[in-house]
Amino acid sequence: MLDLSRDAAPVACVFEANDHQWLHEQIGAVRRDPKLFWMPCFILGDADARDAPLLDGDLPPPPELKQAIDSVLTLSASFKHQEGELSRTDRLLKYLWLRPGFVIQPMHDWRHPRYYRYPILEALAGTEEDVFGWLQTLANSRTLEIEGLVDRQRECLFCHSAHLSFTDICPNCRAIAVEKVASLHCFTCGHVGEQDGFLSQGGLVCPKCGTRLRHIGSDYDRPLEHYRCRECRHFFVEGDVSARCAMCRKSMPPEDLIAHNIHSWRLSERGRVLAVRGDAGDVFSAFGELHFIANELFIHNLDWLIAQVQRYPDVQFAVLGLSFPNVPELVDVMGHGRTLSLVESFSARLRDLLRTPDLSTRTADNRIWLLLPHTDTHGLQGLLARIKKSALLTRQADGQELVCRFAEFVSTDLRELETAELLLARLRSELD
Secondary structure: OOOOOOOOOOOOEEEEOOOHHHHHHHHHHHHHOOOOOOOOEEEEOOOOOOOHHHOOOEOOOHHHHHHHHHHHHHHHHOOOOOOOOOOHHHHHHHHHHOOOOOEEOOEEOOOOOOOEEOHHHHHHHOOOOOOHHHHHHHHHOOOEEEEEEEEEEEEOOOOOOOOEEEEEEOOOOOOOOEEEEOEEEEOOOOOEEEHHHHEEOOEEEOOOOOOEEOOEOOOEEOOOOEEEEOOOOOEEOOOEEEEEEOOOOOEEOHHHOEEEEEEEEEEOHHHHHHHHOOOHHHHHHHHHHHOOOOHHHHHHHHHHHHHHHHHOOOOOEEEEEEEOOOHHHHHHHHOHHHHHHHHHHHHHHHHHHOOOOOEEEEEEOOEEEEEEEOOOHHHHHHHHHHHHHHHHOOOOOOOOOOOOEEEEEEHHHOOOOOOHHHHHHHHHHHHO
């Protein structure tokens, strides 16, 4: 095993691919190590597909190896954090900063709940848990940008698993006991029914009009396939379809599944700026305490509530948008540390004001959306007053404070044919 505890860390590492399990453990240990994660790692031989995303390729000839190491050391000297423990985002920034042009590729893994994994993100985060939430945060903050579309899939509404099965069910009683049956169509009266219902005295007789059916094509024909439910005996042409998640075992209509695009990613221009000098965007990481959901899921839930309101007038909900336009100025005046502490305290108070069913997402560094079920105008105004009071508590002795802008909406103001995206676009103009 490598000694990862020594103070004098190496500047590169070379593995021999003799024992793939040993290699898997070693390269994983390097990438998870807080001191060595950034180090170039090369291989002699062929690596497993699971380890290739964590390696820097085949061992190059000595001149090219020296050039690669010199480039890494030069870039490392310009990285913003030289001392102290790095957050997982800073580790990712440094890893990508030292590898210009590096693309974070998803790896297909049928054993993973979402069918895809990002091994380098898992290693740098130090966890094998789902890193898609972190990836969404990086995308929302524009730290990463899309390199390309790899796949598009549907996922469970409840747990985001892509392991789904689709089953035909009876449209009447929702049972799965559906069987295909032969059916006949009487030309005389137009009756369509199961073939067994036409059998009479060794021939075919329409059970509705009594016409004896002798010649197919002139007296009757066989229409498209029909189905019968063995539970309720319902006879139908086309059944409904139910999607069932293999992970959480919950069922849902296929139209309720979440569409998820699987992308490859690269460090954005803003990410490169963050790597070199950092900026006010770091401060907004304090809002991570609000446990943001993905934008797509937020839109889906908002569209669902809009549909509820349109069908059931008694249903009520509210949307509240918040933006913080003066954070860059606060960083310039107060410094990064004081501003971060100020935003963290406000974020903690905001989190305490939200109820369990309330949902939040972030569409920009300084723009947050809250979806508040079962909230009317009175409830929204009460929450807004408490948030404004929390913002006032950020006022410093020198008069500096966190400025909040708000965009308010209650479901009684819903416009005809308005969707979630149209609604947020309308409210966004009040925040910009």
